[in-house]
Amino acid sequence: MRIGELASRAGVSVRALRYYEEQGLLESERTPGGQRDYPDTAVERVRFFQSMYAAGLSSRRIADMLSCFDNGTTNAQQRAMLAEERVRIDARIAELMGARGRLEELIVAASDRAG
């Protein structure tokens, strides 16, 4: 498929896809006219990127774990990195839950005042 279709199917912008390619995350064939051509599997791949970005990983980090995503094998360094990122995500979740609690306090206190 071409870039526009991939963008809409994966829920990202065309610009984002070109950026992923720049970062070495996403390859593509080219048509004789020079346009990018993606396989169907690219949709899932891009969604994986989005998920990792949403979790706060950098392009570099995602690139480092790509072989792991592609064929399910890892070296020691990758295993350490995966575990490290999991810890980081857990910490982020804890922060967010803390903030949620603070917000909740404000809401409860305010509703008490409001009756």
Add this chain to the structure above:
Amino acid sequence: MRIGELASRAGVSVRALRYYEEQGLLESERTPGGQRDYPDTAVERVRFFQSMYAAGLSSRRIADMLSCFDNGTTNAQQRAMLAEERVRIDARIAELMGARGRLEELIVAASDRAG
């Protein structure tokens, strides 16, 4: 206390405190010499900021809910905003847990391969 002490007690940089003042989040008295002087309550206040920043709120958003933090009262707009931010945080937590799950899959798959 002066700015350096507040910074170390709240766990942020001196620059950050001046930035919070710029954004209208943090007031201070001034000594005759022109240096900032903070009350003890500023420590907790700054920690609240950090928690909100960590949850992805902008300075503007935090400023908008400050009166709520200060005296526990809200107007309708603030109540709506607090609820909205809570929803946003919940969504972020869900994203993170999704990403965590994906990572977990990679880890499990890789450990299967590794034996």
Add this chain to the structure above:
DNA sequence: GTAAGACCTGACGCTAACGTCAGATGCAAG
């Protein structure tokens, strides 16, 4: 009174994941 820090006000730098614009080309339809 002076040396050493802490603090002051600008003001530019930084980062990362894109947004956006410009000017040119590819491609399917009528």
Add this chain to the structure above:
DNA sequence: CTTGCATCTGACGTTAGCGTCAGGTCTTAC
């Protein structure tokens, strides 16, 4: 063949929460 939309390659713009440097002032210990 041309109309018109999708796509192409640069390349500069954006955003937000600070980092950092420059040059000058305040405070405190000796």
